Amino acid sequence: GGKRRGGQKLRAADIMIAVRTSRKFHQSRLALLLATWIPRARVQTIVFTDGEDKELEKTSGITMVQTHCPPVHSSQALTCKLASEYRTFLHSGRRWFCHVDDDNYVNPRALSDLLARYRSSEELYLGRASLDHPIEATERIGNKTRSVNFWFATGGAGFCLSRALAVRMLPWVGGAALAGASERIRLPDDCTLGYIVQRWLHVALTPCPLFHSHLENLALIPASRLSAQVTLSYGVIDNRTNVVNLRGPFSISEDPSRFHSLHCLLFPDTSWCPRQVH
Ligand code: UDP
Ligand code: MN
Numbered sequence: 001g002g003k004r005r006g007g008q009k010l011r012a013a014d015i016m017i018a019v020r021t022s023r024k025f026h027q028s029r030l031a032l033l034l035a036t037w038i039p040r041a042r043v044q045t046i047v048f049t050d051g052e053d054k055e056l057e058k059t060s061g062i063t064m065v066q067t068h069c070p071p072v073h074s075s076q077a078l079t080c081k082l083a084s085e086y087r088t089f090l091h092s093g094r095r096w097f098c099h100v101d102d103d104n105y106v107n108p109r110a111l112s113d114l115l116a117r118y119r120s121s122e123e124l125y126l127g128r129a130s131l132d133h134p135i136e137a138t139e140r141i142g143n144k145t146r147s148v149n150f151w152f153a154t155g156g157a158g159f160c161l162s163r164a165l166a167v168r169m170l171p172w173v174g175g176a177a178l179a180g181a182s183e184r185i186r187l188p189d190d191c192t193l194g195y196i197v198q199r200w201l202h203v204a205l206t207p208c209p210l211f212h213s214h215l216e217n218l219a220l221i222p223a224s225r226l227s228a229q230v231t232l233s234y235g236v237i238d239n240r241t242n243v244v245n246l247r248g249p250f251s252i253s254e255d256p257s258r259f260h261s262l263h264c265l266l267f268p269d270t271s272w273c274p275r276q277v278h
Helices: 023-035 054-060 075-092 108-115 163-168 177-185 189-200 223-228 259-266
Strands: 015-020 045-049 063-066 096-101 104-106 125-127 135-141 144-150 159-162 231-233 235-237 240-242
Touching: 015 075, 015 108, 023 045, 023 054, 023 259, 045 075, 054 063, 063 075, 075 096, 075 163, 075 177, 075 189, 096 104, 096 163, 104 259, 125 189, 135 177, 135 189, 144 189, 159 163, 177 189, 223 259
Parallel strands: 015 045, 015 096, 045 063
Antiparallel strands: 096 159, 104 231, 125 159, 135 144, 235 240
16 A cells, blocks of 8 residues: 555545546446436546537536547557546546546545545555556657656556656646647556656656545455445456456346446445445
8 A cells, every 4th residue: 555644634626537438328338327326426436438418418517628638548549538637637626536437336435534644735646556567668768768667556446546647747747748648658548648647757656545446356365355346347258257256136138247236235225225224
């Protein structure tokens, strides 16, 4: 773990959770989040997308930002969305910027408990270390290349930046700078962020195992520990579904992502969760 000097009382409005999505996922992935954790984190959440959906914005009551980024899965398009999230965070004046993908479940209580252990006035980059060693990349400046090593947080598990770090990052992330950095090392947005934080700002990643992406085997998280995790996810590994291991209350066919079951574990007072047996 990182430094824990004192920590800080946090209100919901001190945190910005940026959810990255795409118009094509509004009715599927985003709808699942809107049916589960997002209503429990209304104050924190802003959705970043690439196509208008006035209807959804109205029915959900959640702020949606039109990034005008291309609606594709390219590294450029995803970097464009991350840069938009960053700009919105800087203007927001909030203390913590947390990014998640639209296949993440965020436990707002666990997130708030985690961040309260730190100070947003210190330069912090919190997330799940993507590898158990630094990534080796090739940096190209002009026609010179050199090998660089750095740690980065898996974007698909979510990560958080303190305001102090985000502010100092401006020359490297503002305007077209993030896109430039991504081109310079030819790696995706999450690697690029790690590169900027470690190589240009000399801040170390604070590794946090409470963030989870679908790149890891989610069934290995003990059911008794699920409620302590900050983020979870769902997906496919080697043609097999990769989801958290929860018996119920909903079946795999009713709830393939397991997010409804997880939500009832965390928020049993939700109207559509089965009443608890006394
Ligand atoms: N995404 C996007 N535009 C696209 C496809 C994906 O913004 O055309 C977003 C998606 O909503 C998610 C993130 O990029 O937040 C990662 O996409 P996905 O989970 O499909 O792929 P992964 O990188 O996890 O394999
Ligand atoms: Mn994903």
